[in-house]
Amino acid sequence: MSVTAPRGFRAAGVAAGLKPGGARDVAVVINDGPSRAAAAVFTSNRVKAAPVLWSQQVLAGGRVRAVILNAGGANACTGAPGFQDTHTTAERVAAALEDSAAEIAVCSTGLIGERLDMPKLLAGADEAVATAARDGGLAAADAIRTTDTVAKIAFRRGAGYTIGGMAKGAGMLAPSLATMLSVVTTDADLTAEQCDRLLRAATRVTFDRVDADGCVSTNDTVLLLASGASGTVPDEDEFGALLTEVCHDLARQLIADAEGASKSIAIEVVGAASEDDAVTVARSIARNALFKCAIYGEDPNWGRVLAAVGTTDAAFDPDHLNVAINGVWVCRGGAVGDDRDKVDLKPREVTVTVDLSAGSHAATVWTTDLTVEYVHENSAYST
Amino acid sequence: MSVTAPRGFRAAGVAAGLKPGGARDVAVVINDGPSRAAAAVFTSNRVKAAPVLWSQQVLAGGRVRAVILNAGGANACTGAPGFQDTHTTAERVAAALEDSAAEIAVCSTGLIGERLDMPKLLAGADEAVATAARDGGLAAADAIRTTDTVAKIAFRRGAGYTIGGMAKGAGMLAPSLATMLSVVTTDADLTAEQCDRLLRAATRVTFDRVDADGCVSTNDTVLLLASGASGTVPDEDEFGALLTEVCHDLARQLIADAEGASKSIAIEVVGAASEDDAVTVARSIARNALFKCAIYGEDPNWGRVLAAVGTTDAAFDPDHLNVAINGVWVCRGGAVGDDRDKVDLKPREVTVTVDLSAGSHAATVWTTDLTVEYVHENSAYST
Numbered sequence: 001m002s003v004t005a006p007r008g009f010r011a012a013g014v015a016a017g018l019k020p021g022g023a024r025d026v027a028v029v030i031n032d033g034p035s036r037a038a039a040a041v042f043t044s045n046r047v048k049a050a051p052v053l054w055s056q057q058v059l060a061g062g063r064v065r066a067v068i069l070n071a072g073g074a075n076a077c078t079g080a081p082g083f084q085d086t087h088t089t090a091e092r093v094a095a096a097l098e099d100s101a102a103e104i105a106v107c108s109t110g111l112i113g114e115r116l117d118m119p120k121l122l123a124g125a126d127e128a129v130a131t132a133a134r135d136g137g138l139a140a141a142d143a144i145r146t147t148d149t150v151a152k153i154a155f156r157r158g159a160g161y162t163i164g165g166m167a168k169g170a171g172m173l174a175p176s177l178a179t180m181l182s183v184v185t186t187d188a189d190l191t192a193e194q195c196d197r198l199l200r201a202a203t204r205v206t207f208d209r210v211d212a213d214g215c216v217s218t219n220d221t222v223l224l225l226a227s228g229a230s231g232t233v234p235d236e237d238e239f240g241a242l243l244t245e246v247c248h249d250l251a252r253q254l255i256a257d258a259e260g261a262s263k264s265i266a267i268e269v270v271g272a273a274s275e276d277d278a279v280t281v282a283r284s285i286a287r288n289a290l291f292k293c294a295i296y297g298e299d300p301n302w303g304r305v306l307a308a309v310g311t312t313d314a315a316f317d318p319d320h321l322n323v324a325i326n327g328v329w330v331c332r333g334g335a336v337g338d339d340r341d342k343v344d345l346k347p348r349e350v351t352v353t354v355d356l357s358a359g360s361h362a363a364t365v366w367t368t369d370l371t372v373e374y375v376h377e378n379s380a381y382s383t
Numbered sequence: 384m385s386v387t388a389p390r391g392f393r394a395a396g397v398a399a400g401l402k403p404g405g406a407r408d409v410a411v412v413i414n415d416g417p418s419r420a421a422a423a424v425f426t427s428n429r430v431k432a433a434p435v436l437w438s439q440q441v442l443a444g445g446r447v448r449a450v451i452l453n454a455g456g457a458n459a460c461t462g463a464p465g466f467q468d469t470h471t472t473a474e475r476v477a478a479a480l481e482d483s484a485a486e487i488a489v490c491s492t493g494l495i496g497e498r499l500d501m502p503k504l505l506a507g508a509d510e511a512v513a514t515a516a517r518d519g520g521l522a523a524a525d526a527i528r529t530t531d532t533v534a535k536i537a538f539r540r541g542a543g544y545t546i547g548g549m550a551k552g553a554g555m556l557a558p559s560l561a562t563m564l565s566v567v568t569t570d571a572d573l574t575a576e577q578c579d580r581l582l583r584a585a586t587r588v589t590f591d592r593v594d595a596d597g598c599v600s601t602n603d604t605v606l607l608l609a610s611g612a613s614g615t616v617p618d619e620d621e622f623g624a625l626l627t628e629v630c631h632d633l634a635r636q637l638i639a640d641a642e643g644a645s646k647s648i649a650i651e652v653v654g655a656a657s658e659d660d661a662v663t664v665a666r667s668i669a670r671n672a673l674f675k676c677a678i679y680g681e682d683p684n685w686g687r688v689l690a691a692v693g694t695t696d697a698a699f700d701p702d703h704l705n706v707a708i709n710g711v712w713v714c715r716g717g718a719v720g721d722d723r724d725k726v727d728l729k730p731r732e733v734t735v736t737v738d739l740s741a742g743s744h745a746a747t748v749w750t751t752d753l754t755v756e757y758v759h760e761n762s763a764y765s766t
Contacts, residue, residue: 047693047701047717077689079702103517112686113719213672215687216694288595289672289753290761297762303495304598306460309432311599318430319462333432335462336496370672370762372755378673379680 002137002153003029005164006187008227011136013143016124018072022141026124028093029183030066031327032131035229036103038064039195041203043220048220049076050083051106052219054090060107062192063101064225067183068093068125069144071168073110073117074179076218078183092122094115096129107221109169109179137364138339141166145346147259147377155247156242160232161188163242167250169217170245179219181206189228192198192349198240206247209365212258213374222247257367260374263295263350270362271322271355277314278363281354285365292370298345302331309354320357326350353367385520386412388547391571391610394519396526400508401455401493401500407526409507411476412566413449413515413610418611419486421447422578424586426603429743432459433466434489435602437473441488445575447608448486451476451508452527454551456493456500459601463536475505479512490604492529492552492562524549527564530642530760537632539625543615544571546625550633552600562588562602563632571622572611581623582607583632589630590663593746595641596757597670605630621701636719638749643757646733653745654705654738659744664737667691668748680738681728685714692737703740709733 004011010030019025031038042052042058045102059062068089075082086106108116141151149170155164166181182287190198203222224243255264267285272278285291288308294301302323309321323331330336350369369376387394393413402408414421423433423442431578441447451472458465469489477484490564491499495505524534538547550565573581586605607626638647649669655661671691677684685706692704706714713719733752751757 045690046695047689047694047698047704074686077686077714077718079716082718112684112690113714215671215673215690218686218690221761281542287599290598293758293761295759299762301495303460304459304603306430307428307495307598307601310428310601312429331460331496333462333713335465336461349749370758372758374672375676375679375753375755375758378676379682 002141002166003164003183003185004134004137005155006162006185006227008032008229009185010132010134010189011134011140012128013136013139014127014131016123017120020071024229025071026121026128027069027143028066028128028132029138029140029185030037031064031225031227033227035189036063036065037190037192037195037226038062038222038224039198039199040223041082043217045218047077047217049074049108049219050078050086051075051108052089052221053083054086055105055221055374058102061102062249063103064105065099066093066097067105067107067223067275069107069181070121071109071144071146073114073370074219075108075116078115082115085118088118089121089125092125093129096126105223107123107181109144109181109219112218137164137166144168149257152250155244158238158242161186161230161234164198165246165250165334167254169254179192179217180254182222184224184246187227187230188234190226193340195224195226198243201240202244202247206244206251209302210251210255210379211214212255212288212368246324252366255368258368260371260373260377261368263348263369265295265350265352265367267367268351268353270353270355271357271359272361273315273359275361275363279362280312281309281314281356281367282363282365283313285352286367289370295345295350296369296371298328300340300343300345305352306331315354315358316356322355322357324353339343385524385549386566387517388522388538389545389568389610391570391612392568393414393515393517394520394523395515396519397507397509397510400503401453405505407522407679408454409495409504410452410523410526411449411511411515411609412568414447414608414610416610418572418609419446419448420573420575420578420609421607422575422582423604423606424582426600428599428601429740430460430601432457432491432602434458434491434754435471435604436466437469438604444485446486447488448482449476449480450488450490450606451565453504453623453635454492454527454529456491456497457495457602458491458563459495461498465498468501468517471501472508475508476512476723479509484754488606489637492527492564492602494546495601496538501682506558520547520549527551532640535633535636537629541617541621541625541694544569544613544617546629548614548629548633550637552637558679560647562600563637563690564606567607567629570604570610570613571615571617571757573609574630578607578609580671581626584623585627585630589627589634589693593634593638594666594669594748595638595751612715619671622680635749643753643754643760644751645754646731648733648735648750648752650748651734651745652739655744656698658744658746661744663695664692664697664739665746665748667695669750672753678728679752679754681727683708683728688735688737689714697739699739701722705740707736
């Protein structure tokens with residue numbers, strides 16, 4: 001179903017020759033309206049790729065007619081010529097749609113520091129716009145894959161409207177080509193301001209809490225496009241909950257397919273003095289190389305969890321920390337708890353629960369283990 | 384030469400049975416005076432091992448008669464009973480020396496979350512004190528090894544005095560047993576206040592800038608003991624420079640012997656608006672998993688360097704960043720620079736230079752690559 005599940009959208013995914021091997025590598029998502037309300041969140045990295053710089057300008061207007069996405073090159077660290085390439089791409093799509101480039105968003109993913117093959121990309125853009133159709137959502141999701149082994153799509157139905165989405169890679173995942181890109185569409189009737197507020201609220205607790213290796217891409221982009229084609233003005237709370245479900249679904253698919261990972265790990269922090277504290281602690285554990293190696297080795301090494309907690313400025317007393325791994329409280333009161341041999345780390349899904357005993361707030365961050373395969377894939381990428 | 388190079392010090396390293404296999408695992412360094420001035424720096428981790436909590440109290444007095452060190456157990460996350468074990472150990476050493484436990488520092492390294500085998504440790508402490516001798520420095524350096532493949536020692540001679548040192552593991556190195564412990568001795572005549580000031584200045588630019596995997600141990604400790612046995616009151620600038628050399632020497636030995644590493648990487652940041660900015664940027668690169676995998680793969684992937692720089696709040700303009708890898712400026716002005724094929728990444732020593740073009744400050748952080756061997760060693764440690 002993907003991005004064409006909601007009414008008012010056409011999409012396509014075509015093979016333009018940017019990826020070696022002839023796989024699909026250029027996608028387009030077109031909003032035929034009647035509304036063009038849109039919002040986006042972008043990477044927090046200060047080194048931003050040309051398509052991010054371009055799309056930030058487009059989204060400032062709150063309207064998007066179409067998004068053109070390519071794999072096979074990130075167009076990051078390419079200077080003024082790279083920005084011109086993005087501009088040219090947007091102009092080409094605008095011309096094919098007889099519309100304005102100021103409402104064409106651009107996303108790219110692939111190796112940093114190389115120019116795109118523009119003749120191939122522009123021909124692919126032409127073909128994508130020409131073939132875009134109501135049943136093109138899955139092809140578009142396929143075209144934006146890089147090292148993704150499967151296309152990631154999701155959708156939910158609300159009262160009189162639909163939300164659909166596609167994604168690739170993962171924010172802060174590996175390697176540099178694994179930029180997270182996601183396009184979410186809806187036929188609900190929303191203002192640009194509503195799109196912005198609802199998208200930020202949804203990504204804050206989903207995509208923003210996926211942290212595979214702590215590396216922040218130059219290209220991360222999540223777009224929300226609203227066509228209004230259903231004629232339904234949704235209840236904001238219901239829409240927000242469904243949008244969060246779609247984003248959560250896509251984020252979990254990213255972690256499940258993370259390069260080289262053998263475990264999907266949920267770090268649940270409870271008993272925190274604030275939600276910020278909970279996220280800070282969870283992220284510190286999610287980024288701790290020793291902890292991630294231990295989970296790869298199916299070793300319930302809770303000492304490494306405590307050592308990671310101890311590097312944060314969250315409110316806690318070291319003597320009142322409790323840690324459970326897959327439900328076994330192996331650390332109680334900052335010291336040895338239940339028998340660690342009771343912990344079963346064989347399943348792919350792992351849950352680490354940290355009780356800070358400092359309040360009533362909680363948050364979960366999703367991450368992966370650090371594996372030999374991760375090192376292999378990321379040491380042999382650009383060469 | 385190690386810690387017994389300066390006059391006034393005896394040391395020993397004995398096998399107490401804490402390590403499997405019968406290797407030395409308990410060391411003692413005794414200061415016979417006439418002075419007992421001392422200072423220390425400890426881990427910044429808020430989850431501190433019992434010996435750190437104990438030694439912080441001892442060092443508050445500015446005097447240390449002896450240090451007892453053990454491998455085979457970190458005595459971290461062991462609660463009140465673990466603290467009592469440390470106290471008992473200090474009392475035992477004090478009794479053997481007919482001195483006060485309030486001037487006995489304790490250091491431990493090994494697995495977190497397990498109690499020490501106290502009968503073995505106390506017997507080892509007795510034997511160490513009984514056999515401590517002027518030629519015991521090397522045996523002591525050997526006894527504190529965990530996964531270290533070689534003992535780390537260093538010394539320098541000043542005008543009328545000597546500085547000696549030993550170290551094991553590395554601060555923020557891997558795995559949790561690889562706590563950094565270091566004892567530096569001198570026969571110069573210094574006050575405790577001088578020791579504190581000079582040690583902080585030296586560690587700030589040496590041990591504090593070693594960052595193998597971003598993981599901060601619960602047990603890191605660096606001690607400086609001054610016996611005054613040379614009768615020489617040193618020139619502070621000269622002493623500070625020599626102390627920094629000893630710490631730098633030891634820190635580089637730690638990186639050179641880091642678990643699973645195949646490269647020793649110096650991250651030099653120049654053109655920074657402040658030294659803090661330079662350190663922040665260098666540390667961000669040193670902790671970036673994708674960059675570290677690339678160096679393991681001998682891939683001069685400068686895009687990953689820029690992506691790491693972009694996650695910091697240092698002063699820079701993305702369009703004015705320059706990056707050299709082993710002397711080849713592969714990135715100029717935030718975009719492609721010289722031919723990356725000219726970069727030779729075969730040697731073990733790698734230098735990455737980042738020019739922020741934002742000022743005149745500089746700093747270097749030393750790190751390692753992220754290797755398959757690192758993952759192997761750290762996924763199979765406690766099991």
